[in-house]
Amino acid sequence: MTAAQLLQRRARLLGPNTSTFYDDPVHLVKGEGVWVWDADGNRYLDCYNNVPHVGHCHPHVVEAICRQAATLNTHTRYLHEGILDYVERLTATFDDPLSTAIMTCTGSEANDIALRMLETVTGKRGVIATDHTYHGNTAIVAQLSTTNRPGTGDGGFVRLVPAPDSYRPLGGKGGMDHARAFARKVEAAIAELEASGHGFAGIILCPGFVNEGFPQLEPGWLDPAIEAVRKAGGLVIADEVQSGFGRCGAAMWSQRRIGIRPDIVTLGKPMGNGHPVAGVVTSPDIMHAFRTAFRYFSTFGGNPVSCAAANAVLDVLEAENLVENARIVGEYARDGLRSLAERYDWIGDVRGYGLFFGAEMVTDRATKSPATQYTKRVVNAMRHRGVLMNFLGIHYNTLKIRPPMPFSKEHADYMLERLDAVLGELGHPDG
DSSP states (O other), rough: OOOOHHHHHHHHOOOTTTTOSSOOOOOOOEEBTTEEEESSSSSEOOOOOOOOTTBBOOOHHHHHHHHHTTTOOOOSSOOOHHHHHHHHHTTTTOOOOEEEEEESSSSHHHHHHHHHHHHHSOOOOOOEEEEEEOOOOOOOOOGSSSSSSSSOOOOTTTEOOOOOOOOGGGGGOOOHHHHHHHHHHHHHHHHHHHHHHSSSEEEETTTTTTTTOOOOOOOOTTHHHHHHHTTTTOOEEOOOOOTTTTTTSSSHHHHHHTTEEEEEEEGGGGGBBBBEEEEEEEEEEHHHHHHHHHHOOOTTTTTTHHHHHHHHHHHHHHTTTHHHHHHHHHHHHHHHHEEEEEEETEEEEEETTEEEEEEEEEEEEETTEEOOOHHHHHHHHHHHEEEEEEEEEEEEEEEEEEOOOOOHHHHHHHHHHHHHEEEEEEETTOO
C-alpha cells in the first residue's frame, strides 16, 4: 500500500489525529541494530528510538522471548521464578532501600501507581511536576502533562513549576543560582497545595528532564528543591522511563548522575527492548503501605515472557558494555555538534548526557530567539537523507537525538555528515 493509502486506512480504523512522524511519514518494515528499512527498501539510521534499547531485534532478546513463549506464559497469581529473578537483579542496580518492585506493561501505569503510593504514604494528594513534562496518559497521570493536555479531568491536585532551562535559566543566572530559583518555585507550589485542601504529597521529575529539552544540570543541582520537598514531608518520584537503563552514560540511572535519592522510581519504554514491560521500584515500607491499601493486580504485568525479555536486556547491557559506550559515543557526538556550531551560528546550544543529546536552533544567538519551524524543517530533511531524529524542548526547537545503545562513533559520523549537509542546504533560519 502507498503511504497515502495507509494514512487513509489508519484514519478509518484508528480514528482521526493518530500521530505520525515527519511531513512524509515513514512506512517501516524491518529493523536490525541501529538501522531500520522502509517498504521501498530504503535504509535509515535510527537516531530516535530508545524503545529498542539494545538495538532493533537483538538476537539475544528475541531468543529469550521465543524460548519463554514456547514454554509458558501466564500471570502472577501462579508462582514462577522469572519475575523474582528479574526483580532481584533489577533492584540490585539501585541504592538502598529501593529493593522491591511492581511490574506493569507501560510507564503510564507505573506513574499511576507511583502517584497512588504518594497518597497512601502521606495521606495527601497534591503533586508537583514541571510545566513542560510528560509522565503518561492514564486519567490521573495525564493531569501532570502540559505537552499532551487532556480535554477532561480535574487537575486541581497538580501544581506546575517552570521547567529547568540551562540555556535561559530562571533569574538569568546558571549553576546553583538557577537551582535555588527553581527550588523557590517548588516551595511556592508546596505552599499553594497545602493551602488548597489537597495537601502536598510529593514531586515527580525525570532526572534528565528529557521532555524539557535535557538542560545541562550538574550533580547537586536538584539538592535545594529536594530539600524543600523533604522539609515539607513530601516524597520524590524519579521517572526514569526515558532516562534510565544506562542512557546517561554516567551510571545505570540518571538519578545517580544528578545526585538524588528518590523514594519511588518508575521505569518503562526500553525495559524490554520493544516488548511491553514497565515497573515501579520502591522501598519495602512504601510497598507494604501500598499493598495494604490497594489490591493491585495486572494480568500481563510481570508475566514470564515479559520478564524474560527484560532480563535479556540486562544481559546485553552488561555483555556489550553499553553504558560505557553511551558515555564515549555521546561525548564524541556532542563534540561533533559543537564543531558544526562553529560554522552554523544558528546552533545556539549543544547539550545532553550519554546517548541523549541534541542542539538547540535559534535565529539569533544574542537574543536566543527559538527557530522552531526551522528545526522541524531540519528533522524532515534528515529523514529524506536517511537519518531519523526528532525535536522537543520548551520551545520545540531542540534536535532530539536518542539512538539505540549500540550506536557507534561511525554512526555518529554518518549522522553528523548528513546534518552538516542539511544545515548548509537550508541555510540560516531567516533565509
